[in-house]
Amino acid sequence: MALKINIVQLKESGVVVEVKQDIAHINGLSNCMNGQLVQFPAGSEGVIVGFNEDYALVLLVHEGGPVKPGDKVTSSLETFSIPVGNEFIGRTVNALGKAADGGPTIHGEKKYPIFGTAPSVLDRIPLTEVFASGTKIVDMMIPLGKGQRELIIGDRMTGKTTIATDAILTQKNTGVICIYCCIGKAEASLQKVMEIFNENDVWKYGLIVSATASDSMGQQYLAPYVATSIGEYFMYEHGKDVLVVFDDLTKHAWTYRQMSLLLERSPGRDAYPGDIFYLHSQLVERACKLSPQLGGGSMTHLPIIETLQGDVTGYIPSNTISMTDGQIYMNSALFGEGFKPAIDLGLSVSRIGSKVQWPAVKELSGMLRLEYVKFKELQKLTRVKAGVSEDVERRLNKGLAVQELLKQLNSRPVPMEEQVVLLYAFRQGVLEGHRPEDIRGVLDAIIKRVKLDKPEVVEELIKVKELTVAMKEALDEEFARFRHTAV
Numbered sequence: 001m002a003l004k005i006n007i008v009q010l011k012e013s014g015v016v017v018e019v020k021q022d023i024a025h026i027n028g029l030s031n032c033m034n035g036q037l038v039q040f041p042a043g044s045e046g047v048i049v050g051f052n053e054d055y056a057l058v059l060l061v062h063e064g065g066p067v068k069p070g071d072k073v074t075s076s077l078e079t080f081s082i083p084v085g086n087e088f089i090g091r092t093v094n095a096l097g098k099a100a101d102g103g104p105t106i107h108g109e110k111k112y113p114i115f116g117t118a119p120s121v122l123d124r125i126p127l128t129e130v131f132a133s134g135t136k137i138v139d140m141m142i143p144l145g146k147g148q149r150e151l152i153i154g155d156r157m158t159g160k161t162t163i164a165t166d167a168i169l170t171q172k173n174t175g176v177i178c179i180y181c182c183i184g185k186a187e188a189s190l191q192k193v194m195e196i197f198n199e200n201d202v203w204k205y206g207l208i209v210s211a212t213a214s215d216s217m218g219q220q221y222l223a224p225y226v227a228t229s230i231g232e233y234f235m236y237e238h239g240k241d242v243l244v245v246f247d248d249l250t251k252h253a254w255t256y257r258q259m260s261l262l263l264e265r266s267p268g269r270d271a272y273p274g275d276i277f278y279l280h281s282q283l284v285e286r287a288c289k290l291s292p293q294l295g296g297g298s299m300t301h302l303p304i305i306e307t308l309q310g311d312v313t314g315y316i317p318s319n320t321i322s323m324t325d326g327q328i329y330m331n332s333a334l335f336g337e338g339f340k341p342a343i344d345l346g347l348s349v350s351r352i353g354s355k356v357q358w359p360a361v362k363e364l365s366g367m368l369r370l371e372y373v374k375f376k377e378l379q380k381l382t383r384v385k386a387g388v389s390e391d392v393e394r395r396l397n398k399g400l401a402v403q404e405l406l407k408q409l410n411s412r413p414v415p416m417e418e419q420v421v422l423l424y425a426f427r428q429g430v431l432e433g434h435r436p437e438d439i440r441g442v443l444d445a446i447i448k449r450v451k452l453d454k455p456e457v458v459e460e461l462i463k464v465k466e467l468t469v470a471m472k473e474a475l476d477e478e479f480a481r482f483r484h485t486a487v
Helices: 136-141 160-170 187-199 217-238 249-262 276-284 315-323 332-337 359-365 368-382 390-406 416-427 436-453 455-464 469-486
Strands: 011-020 023-027 036-039 045-051 056-062 072-079 081-084 110-113 151-154 177-183 206-211 241-247 298-306 326-330
Touching (some): 045 217, 151 315, 160 298, 160 326, 217 249, 217 298, 249 276, 249 298, 359 368, 416 436, 416 455, 436 455
Parallel strands (some): 177 241
Antiparallel strands (some): 011 072, 036 045, 045 056
């Protein structure tokens, strides 16, 4: 007869000595380690964030009841883990992985550590597959790959969250799992994102990890790590592609600064602690494209950083720029001019480059960025001159057409195949002779006509991702018919 042996779980007990806001000083935990879970009376929970020879420093992450000096605490010798599983899809959870939408309790299928280690170089492969963002400027000129870390940076109210939510909407019916992580934002901002999720049926493939400004400092600190751990479950266990949006890491850095000052750590530049770089680098380095032996999944990160008056040389912006694979810079002046999305092509870059782009997009958009930058310079020069030559006027009109081609409405992502058709129409001169205010209507009409008359071309384009001679002939024929009816 086999003996059933219960595994002995080692536990330590200690006593609360002092409490400063969300930081508790505890005596008696002689075998503690960073990231370890601590249980307080009345259901409160904390995680060890530092220790010395006298006491352990514990960050309160869930307050079931008031914590006061003299309370006895217990701690098991294990790191802080959260439940993960398919049940999380379609749900809003807090920074402890618990339901925050009033729905049933989420049990999870496995447990993953919050502070997981990043995959090694041997576990990764180079990025080869394009990540469709649905934003024309990004897909045409700042292409992203699955497994990339692309920073979205700019002043407040310039459309940073819109770029991220459009990328989430674009992943519909692609099998990509989307995680939106809200850190330190107002409830009203979170509600706007939830409305977008509701209106566009995102809950079938997305979830939200929420730690708003009204939540505890501990939850705001843990939220991005929890979101990444949930994403890692889908990447490692199911070999899926995952998108994680961190909105935004500026407020995460503020939370960590507040924590560090309470922990009496020496302040450095802008009162941030010395390990502020590691705070975010350990997070974004968990994004990758896994090798086929590990399932071939990927995790793409879109961290958002808020700047003050366009200053990208600030401490947190310059830190995050140096640890990501490029940045999308949102310009408040462009936003004020009505150019939306207000992406500054002079300061935006993708270090993955065009190697992941569709061959068709690469062929058609090769010189587009240079053309647009030259147009903006020419436009500045002609503002101070009374008259211009015919050649300059023609170049200005072509530049205005490019400008209108790149504009798009929020929450209206454009699929890659439609972008190819629009780019080809521009290259074939279909937009010439139209006033700038009419171009948006012309573009919409072109897409409708091609989808209606040449659906086989669109389907073939999605399949082969490049423009063949036969496709070009079919599109040229359609454009000729469009010009005839437009006249």
